Structure formats: C-alpha cells, structure tokens
Amino acid sequence: MSTRTYRDTDTVDFVIVGSGAAGGVVARELAQAGLTVVLMEQGPKFTPRTYTHDELRDWYLGAITNDVVKNPQTFRDDEGKKAQLQQFKPALWYGRAVGGGSLHYTANFWRFHEIDFNERSVLGPVSGTGFADWPLTYADLEPYYTKVEWEIGVSGLAGVNPFDPPRSKPYPMPPLPVKSSGVLFERGARKLGWHPVPAPMAINSVPYRGRSACVHCGFCHGFACEVGAKASSFATVIPEAEATGRCEVRSDSYVFRIETNKAGRATGVTYFDRDRTERFQRARAVVVCANGAETPRLLLMSASSQFRHGLANSSGLVGKYLMFNTNSRTVGVFEHELNEYKSVQVTRIVHDFYDSDPARGYYGGGGLDARMGPQPTTWALRTATEGPSWGGEFKARLREFPRGMQVACHGTSLAIESNNVTLDPELKDAWGLPALRVTYKDHPDDLATSRFLQDRGAEILEAAGALRVTRAPVAPQTSSVHLLGTCRMGNDPRTSVIDNYHRSHDVPNLFLCDGSSLVTSGRGQPTMTIQALAFRAGEHIARFATRGEI
Amino acid sequence: MDSANLSRRSLLQAIAAVIASAATPIGWTEAAAAMEQAHAASLEGGDATISFLTTAEALDVEAVAAQIVPTDEFPGAREAGAVYFIDRALATFFSQLAGDYRAQLASFQASYRERYPAAASFASVKSEQQIEHLRSIDETPFFNTTRLLTLLGMFSLPAYGGNRGGIGWKLIGFEDRHVFHPPFGYYDRDYPGFSLDKAK
Numbered sequence: 001m002s003t004r005t006y007r008d009t010d011t012v013d014f015v016i017v018g019s020g021a022a023g024g025v026v027a028r029e030l031a032q033a034g035l036t037v038v039l040m041e042q043g044p045k046f047t048p049r050t051y052t053h054d055e056l057r058d059w060y061l062g063a064i065t066n067d068v069v070k071n072p073q074t075f076r077d078d079e080g081k082k083a084q085l086q087q088f089k090p091a092l093w094y095g096r097a098v099g100g101g102s103l104h105y106t107a108n109f110w111r112f113h114e115i116d117f118n119e120r121s122v123l124g125p126v127s128g129t130g131f132a133d134w135p136l137t138y139a140d141l142e143p144y145y146t147k148v149e150w151e152i153g154v155s156g157l158a159g160v161n162p163f164d165p166p167r168s169k170p171y172p173m174p175p176l177p178v179k180s181s182g183v184l185f186e187r188g189a190r191k192l193g194w195h196p197v198p199a200p201m202a203i204n205s206v207p208y209r210g211r212s213a214c215v216h217c218g219f220c221h222g223f224a225c226e227v228g229a230k231a232s233s234f235a236t237v238i239p240e241a242e243a244t245g246r247c248e249v250r251s252d253s254y255v256f257r258i259e260t261n262k263a264g265r266a267t268g269v270t271y272f273d274r275d276r277t278e279r280f281q282r283a284r285a286v287v288v289c290a291n292g293a294e295t296p297r298l299l300l301m302s303a304s305s306q307f308r309h310g311l312a313n314s315s316g317l318v319g320k321y322l323m324f325n326t327n328s329r330t331v332g333v334f335e336h337e338l339n340e341y342k343s344v345q346v347t348r349i350v351h352d353f354y355d356s357d358p359a360r361g362y363y364g365g366g367g368l369d370a371r372m373g374p375q376p377t378t379w380a381l382r383t384a385t386e387g388p389s390w391g392g393e394f395k396a397r398l399r400e401f402p403r404g405m406q407v408a409c410h411g412t413s414l415a416i417e418s419n420n421v422t423l424d425p426e427l428k429d430a431w432g433l434p435a436l437r438v439t440y441k442d443h444p445d446d447l448a449t450s451r452f453l454q455d456r457g458a459e460i461l462e463a464a465g466a467l468r469v470t471r472a473p474v475a476p477q478t479s480s481v482h483l484l485g486t487c488r489m490g491n492d493p494r495t496s497v498i499d500n501y502h503r504s505h506d507v508p509n510l511f512l513c514d515g516s517s518l519v520t521s522g523r524g525q526p527t528m529t530i531q532a533l534a535f536r537a538g539e540h541i542a543r544f545a546t547r548g549e550i
Numbered sequence: 551m552d553s554a555n556l557s558r559r560s561l562l563q564a565i566a567a568v569i570a571s572a573a574t575p576i577g578w579t580e581a582a583a584a585m586e587q588a589h590a591a592s593l594e595g596g597d598a599t600i601s602f603l604t605t606a607e608a609l610d611v612e613a614v615a616a617q618i619v620p621t622d623e624f625p626g627a628r629e630a631g632a633v634y635f636i637d638r639a640l641a642t643f644f645s646q647l648a649g650d651y652r653a654q655l656a657s658f659q660a661s662y663r664e665r666y667p668a669a670a671s672f673a674s675v676k677s678e679q680q681i682e683h684l685r686s687i688d689e690t691p692f693f694n695t696t697r698l699l700t701l702l703g704m705f706s707l708p709a710y711g712g713n714r715g716g717i718g719w720k721l722i723g724f725e726d727r728h729v730f731h732p733p734f735g736y737y738d739r740d741y742p743g744f745s746l747d748k749a750k
Contacts, residue, residue: 053726056706061643069646087646088698160746175744180735186744198744216730226728336736341724343734376705376724384697390618390688391681395626398619401722402735 003242003249008281012036013545015269015283017255017298020100021527022514022534023289024233025152028240029538030287031247035545038248038281039241040271042294043096045251046234051224055377059222060088064103066096070430075478077441079418085427086479091438092293092421093481098251099234101291101481102527103224106345107202107231109154109528110367111145113165114138115355116522123356126363129443130321130415134519135491135500138165144532149200152231152531153208156200163195163351175347176205176214180338181405182347185370188464194352199369202231202528203344211235216343221374256433258286258302258311258510266510272431285509285550287502287541289534292322292483292515296421297436299487299512312487312504312512317497319422321415321488322438323521324480326366326446328409328454331373331386331470332461337402340372346408353456354523356412364449366411366523368457373406386470407457410524411450414443415485442476450474482526487516501544502537509550513537598634598711602641602648606671607655608633613673614658614693615700617684620677625717627700635703635712636696647695654692661687 006012013035016023027039046064057063062070068090074083075091095101115122117134125131146169148154156171158164175198178186182199189196203220204213214229228235241247252274259267259280268282288295296319302311310318350368357365373379380398388394419441423434442450451474461469490496493505498517504510513534515526522529544550600608612633619627627633640648662672662683669675672683687693703712705719713719719726733739 053728054707056643056702056710060702157744160744177732177734178738178741178744179732180737183737183741215728216732216734217728218730334737337723338735338737340735342730343732376719376722377702380701380705380722381698384701390684390697392620392622395619395622395624395721398722399624401724 003247004245005248006036006038006281008279011282011284012038013284014038014287015040015281016287016289017269018100018288018290018294018514019098019233019238019249020095020289020291020514021102021105021233021530023100023287024102024237024241025531025534026287026289026513026538026541027247028237029535030542030545031241031244033542033546034246035542036246037241038250038283039238040253040255040269040281041098041100041249041251042254043098043251045098045249046224048224048226048228051226053217053219053223053375055375058104059378062096064095064097064224065093066090071096071435072427072429073436073438074424074427075438075440077439077476077478079439083424083437083439089479091440091479092436092483093479094291094293094483098238098249099224099232102232103234104222105232105481105527106221108346108369108525109148109156109200109202110349110523110525111165111167111532112138112141112522112529113163113354116520119356119520123358123363126414126445128416130417131363132415132488132490132495132519135489141529141532141536142166142168144535145528147535148528148531152202152236153204153211154200154202154231155205157198161195161197161351163354171200173205173208175199176201176203176344178347179340179343179370179372181340181370181372184332184334184338184405184464185348185350185407185460188460188462189350191463192459194350196348196350199346199349201344201346204229204231209236214344218341218343218372219375221345222378254431255290255298256301256431258288258298260302260304260306260311260507262306264306264507266507276431285511285541285545287511287513289512289514292486293421293436295512295514295516296486297423300423301434307506312497312506312510314506315494315497317488317495319486320417320420321485322419322421322440323413323415323482323484323518324440324442324477325413325482325484325521325524325526326409326411326442326450326477327524328411328450328457328474329406329472330454330457330461331404331406331472332464332466333400333404333468334466335403338405339402340405341375341401345371350460353453360448360452362445362448363414364412364445364452366409366449366453367525368407368409368453368460371406371408373404376401382472386472407460409450409453409457411446411453412523413446413484413521415488415520416443421486440477447474447476482515482521482524484515484518484521484526487512488519489517490519501540502533511537511541598631600634600637602637608637609673610659610671611636611655611696613680614684614696615703617677617680618697618700619704624721627704629714630704630712630717631714632700632703632712635706635710636699638711639699639702644699650691651695654690654695658687658690658692
C-alpha cells in the first residue's frame with residue numbers, strides 16, 4: 001500500500017512519537033478527523049511474515065522489544081545507590097517496532113472499575129505515597145472503553161461478572177474457547193464460592209473487521225501475532241490511519257528531542273533516521289505516546305535553558321510515580337494433560353478480590369486468572385526458580401510441562417515518588433543518548449497484596465484437584481512490562497504533568513498519552529485503559545485543533 | 551535497516567552495515583547470523599563447531615550442562631547439543647556475557663582443582679563426584695549462567711545449535727505447530743459451555 005509521505009520541511013498538524021497501543025489510536029483519530037500526521041517509531045516496521053515462534057529471538061534478544069545492548073538500562077532499588085547495568089533483561093521492557101507493546105502483549109482487556117478512579121477519596125491517604133484520585137471518572141471513560149471493544153476488537157461475555165462496572169454495550173465477539181486451565185480454574189473457584197467468568201481478550205474469537213480468528217498457535221505473550229487475530233495497533237488502527245491518506249508511519253525514526261521556541265511552544269521533533277542522520281520534523285503540535293519509560297525520558301532529554309529540568313516538568317514529577325503492578329503466580333500440576341502451550345494465555349478470570357479491604361490491614365486489590373505458563377524456554381527457566389533447579393528431579397519437573405498451569409495474580413502498585421525513571425548520568429545508548437535509569441522498590445502493601453492474592457490462587461488450584469501446588473517466591477520486582485504513572489494526569493499543575501485532556505500543563509501544544517498518564521495502577525491489565533484514554537484524547541485533541549485551540 | 555526481509559542477501563548487507571558503523575554487535579542481527587551459520591553447517595553435513603570455548607572448557611561446560619539436565623531413559627542436555635548452543639551464544643548473540651563467563655569458568659575450574667588435585671578435569675571424573683562438587687557451587691554466577699544457557703539451548707529453535715532434532719521439545723511434550731483446534735487437553739474435552747447456573 002502506498003501511503004502519504006511528508007518532507008521534514010512540511011509543517012504537519014501533528015507529530016506523534018510512538019506507534020504502540022496509544023500512539024496508533026491517537027494517529028487514527030487525528031487522521032480520520034482530517035488532520036495531517038507523522039507517526040514516529042524508534043523501531044522497524046515488520047511484516048506478519050517476520051513474526052515467528054522463536055523464543056530466543058523475541059524474549060531474549062529483543063527482536064521486537066528494546067534490547068539490553070542497543071538500549072541499555074541501569075537499575076537500583078534505592079535512590080541512594082548507584083544503578084547497575086542490566087546485562088540480560090531490561091528493567092523496563094517495551095515493544096520497539098511499529099505496534100509497540102501491543103505487538104507482544106497478552107491481550108487481557110479488563111476495564112478498570114469505578115473504584116480505580118476515586119479510590120483515594122474512598123479509602124483516604126496512604127502515607128509516604130502519591131496515592132490520588134483521577135481528574136476523570138469511570139463514567140467519563142465508559143464510552144471509550146466501549147469504543148475499544150468494538151473498534152479494536154475484544155472477545156468476552158458481558159453480564160456474567162458481578163463485579164464488572166456498568167457497560168453500554170455487550171462485547172462484539174463471543175469468548176475464546178475455554179482451555180483446560182480455564183475449566184479447572186472455574187471448577188476450583190466455584191467450589192470456594194467465587195465468581196469465575198470468561199476472560200475479556202483483545203483476540204478475535206471469530207473473524208472480525210477484516211482480521212482472522214485466532215488459530216490457537218499459543219504464541220501471544222511476548223510474540224507478535226502471525227495471523228493478526230491479536231488486536232495490536234499494527235493490525236488494527238495503524239492501517240486505518242494510513243488509509244486516510246493523511247498519516248505517514250515513519251519507522252526507524254528515533255525521536256530524542258522536542259524543540260521549543262521562545263514563546264514556549266513545541267515546534268517539532270529532532271530524531272535520528274535509520275542511517276543515524278539527525279533530522280527535524282516540523283509540526284504544529286506534538287503528541288508523545290512513547291510509553292511510561294520513553295515518554296518521560298524524551299521530556300527529560302528535551303531540557304533547555306528555558307526548561308531546565310526537562311520539558312513539561314514544572315511540577316518536578318516527570319518520570320516520578322512509576323508503577324509496575326504486582327505479579328504473583330502459583331503453579332499447579334494435574335494428573336492429565338492440559339497442553340496449555342496451545343491457544344491464548346487466559347480463558348477464565350476472578351475479580352472477587354478486586355477491591356481493597358481495610359480489614360486486611362493494608363491497601364490493595366487485584367484479579368486472578370487461569371493461564372498457561374510461558375512457552376518452553378521461559379517455562380524451563382521459571383521452573384528452575386520454583387523447586388529443584390538441576391539434576392534428575394529438576395528434569396522430572398520439566399517433563400510436567402503439559403500437565404501444568406498457573407494462576408497468575410495481578411495487583412495494585414502504589415504511586416511512590418522514589419520509584420522513577422531518570423537519565424543515567426554516565427551510561428549512553430547505541431546512539432550516544434543518555435540511558436534510562438530505573439529506581440524501583442515495591443511498597444510493602446503491594447507485596448502483601450501480592451501474597452494475599454497468591455494464597456487465593458493456591459486455594460483455587462487445590463480445590464481443582466491439583467497433585468502439587470507451588471508458589472513462586474514473591475519478591476520486590478526488578479523488571480516490568482507495565483510502565484505506568486510517570487507523567488500523571490491531574491487538575492493541579494503543581495502535582496501533575498498533564499490535564500484531563502492529556503495537554504501538558506506547561507506547553508500548550510504538547511500532549512502526552514500512554515501508560516505514563518495513569519494516576520493509579522489499576523489491577524494489572526492497563527492496555528485497555530490506555531487505549532480508552534487514547535480514543536478520548538484523540539477525539540478532544542482533534543476538536544481543539546479544528547477549533548484553533550492549540 | 552528494514553529487518554522485515556531476512557533473506558540471505560539483506561542479512562549479509564545488514565551485518566556489513568553493523569560492522570561498517572563499528573557499532574556494538576547487537577541482538578537480532580547477530581542471532582540471525584548465528585542461525586545462518588547453523589543452517590549452513592547442517593546443509594554441508596558438517597558437525598557444529600566450537601569456536602569461543604577451548605576444547606577443555608567446552609568439555610567441562612558440557613559436563614556441567616549434562617548434570618543440569620542429565621541423561622536417563624530420556625535424552626538430556628548432552629544429546630540436545632546444549633554446549634554448541636552455549637558456545638555460539640557466547641561468540642555471537644550473548645557476547646556481552648562472554649568476558650564475565652570465561653572468568654567465572656576459570657574460577658570454577660580452579661575451585662575444582664583445589665578440591666580434587668588428582669583429577670585431570672571436572673569432565674573426566676565420575677558423575678557422583680561431579681554432583682557432589684556442583685552441590686557446593688550451585689549458587690555461583692558460573693552455575694547460574696550455565697543453567698540459563700543450558701536451558702535456552704535445550705528449548706530454543708534447533709537452528710541456534712542446541713535442541714537438536716527437537717530433542718528438548720520431545721522431552722517435555724511440546725508440539726511445534728502453528729495451528730491447533732479445541733479441545734486442547736483432557737479437562738476441556740467435555741466442557742458443557744459457560745453457564746451461571748452451575749455456580750454454587
């Protein structure tokens with residue numbers, strides 16, 4: 001397909017930085033509203049033919065994600081320490097190709113609940129944290145959740161989860177076929193009096209909007225979908241943006257600076273093209289959708305004499321309040337084969353413990369799901385951390401692969417200022433730009449919630465008749481794919497970076513929309529909310545543009 | 551570089567570009583090069599070769615790998631060719647680990663010699679003695695890295711040098727296919743469909 005291209009000297013209406021879950025949606029919304037768009041992406045543009053079942057390449061060599069050699073990061077768990085180079089696995093892991101993280105996500109598409117937006121008011125403060133309400137409510141976002149379900153494509157069953165927030169429409173597709181893990185999970189949870197339901201997944205259960213139904217190959221998590229059944233931006237909104245004839249997707253284009261003029265307005269972006277030539281694209285406005293790691297990094301790298309501490313950073317909160325969500329898991333081994341390596345990750349979930357319960361003595365809540373482990377390589381590496389780790393007994397555990405499943409638990413992370421993304425003072429990436437430095441330590445309440453949820457997961461597996469149940473150790477996290485909260489939304493410019501419509505408080509023609517916008521972490525499945533925010537942001541930004549209000 | 555087309559021609563161009571720019575060798579391109587090498591070796595009918603490790607090092611690493619996933623009535627790391635994967639990894643796509651690993655391996659060998667001065671090498675002694683020694687060092691960086699690479703070698707695509715003939719996948723019952731149909735396993739065979747009536 002030949003699509004519109006622009007020259008650097010053309011002043012386009014919008015440059016969007018980042019082509020992932022949020023950037024793809026914003027690009028489509030703006031282009032469909034008649035505006036001209038250049039969508040910049042650090043990584044390459046692949047074709048579905050390139051997507052394979054190569055675990056080593058996709059999980060450990062950064063084929064579709066940032067890799068530790070080209071895009072090195074440092075990590076520490078305390079701001080008083082020197083951060084250490086991560087040699088094998090990035091601390092913050094994200095898609096680095098057209099489609100971004102939506103290429104490799106698992107596609108769990110839970111809506112946030114009403115409580116996620118006003119929990120601070122309901123529960124009161126948590127000392128030492130930046131726990132806060134959102135400047136919008138679930139009701140404000142509901143139409144956009146529905147838009148995600150129908151325009152991106154989500155499979156599920158409405159009206160069966162007693163904990164679901166109100167919805168204006170059912171799902172457009174029936175749930176995916178249940179797996180053995182889902183059957184066992186449903187059986188166990190019901191014995192305990194809980195409410196297991198089919199999982200909402202952004203994966204086609206039937207052909208939808210010109211895309212294929214899932215072929216159950218089993219390579220969703222960490223892989224890009226070969227048949228386009230998983231609803232990445234690459235497979236859904238980006239082709240629709242290009243089809244307007246107004247959006248150019250510019251891959252291998254690494255934006256490292258947002259330029260501003262004396263009036264304090266953004267004039268465009270400076271980037272390295274695929275030949276590492278420095279170029280400048282002019283634009284009337286800039287939208288950064290580069291994810292919760294790269295968005296704050298770009299703002300910090302855009303510091304100038306006018307914006308000494310980084311662009312849009314008068315609050316000092318750019319990069320702060322990083323939230324990962326907690327994860328814990330329990331592995332169950334059963335008598336017969338489940339063959340969990342086939343089909344999608346998750347087919348059943350439980351939300352009975354979604355809300356925080358002050359009676360537990362700590363803040364937090366979450367959801368549980370029945371899922372396969374990862375595919376063989378990562379599964380073997382994990383197995384080595386959960387019992388015998390070498391020798392004959394370990395080998396016997398490896399051979400349990402087809403008879404195992406896990407209950408994965410996803411929980412809240414509190415916003416803590418000392419959990420953050422900054423520029424490493426020494427380390428540079430392969431382009432000579434400052435590397436990401438990550439500082440993170442889970443709040444004790446988050447770890448307590450994670451253990452609480454893990455115990456519920458173990459109960460489900462025991463009730464389902466597992467022969468053996470193994471709890472993976474719950475420990476402070478040093479790595480995540482959920483990159484949230486680092487340019488938070490709020491009404492007060494002193495305590496937030498962007499307003500209710502994603503406009504930065506400091507620079508009128510600069511908008512930020514991605515995981516960095518989130519004020520609270522939700523219960524572990526953020527992409528649905530990131531895309532709902534992106535649809536809402538796209539609609540409002542287009543309106544501002546056409547009314548001359550940018 | 552448009553990595554979409556990994557034909558041999560564009561691959562060679564990509565590698566040439568990386569070398570020309572004197573950039574640090576990186577992830578996918580390197581991996582693809584390693585796959586090409588393995589593929590070429592299999593086409594030529596030659597054995598995979600050891601290029602990074604010395605012969606003595608390779609024998610010791612293979613012996614450790616063979617204790618991590620031992621051979622019993624089913625094949626283990628030795629039959630899967632894990633050491634060839636490890637060697638290729640250190641020479642190419644995990645070259646960032648190579649310097650540290652070689653030093654860790656040297657200290658492993660030194661610790662072994664100190665404990666058993668009479669033995670020619672770790673690889674040359676009986677399995678029981680190897681196990682006894684490994685029990686005392688199985689939390690060292692050397693052992694952890696060897697386990698990591700052994701498991702990657704057991705289960706990654708055979709094109710990377712290990713998992714020969716899909717031995718690792720067969721061992722654990724993984725089918726390498728791109729399309730499956732329900733039912734997937736034993737427990738979803740007779741599932742009657744989701745119903746709220748079943749609750750309680």
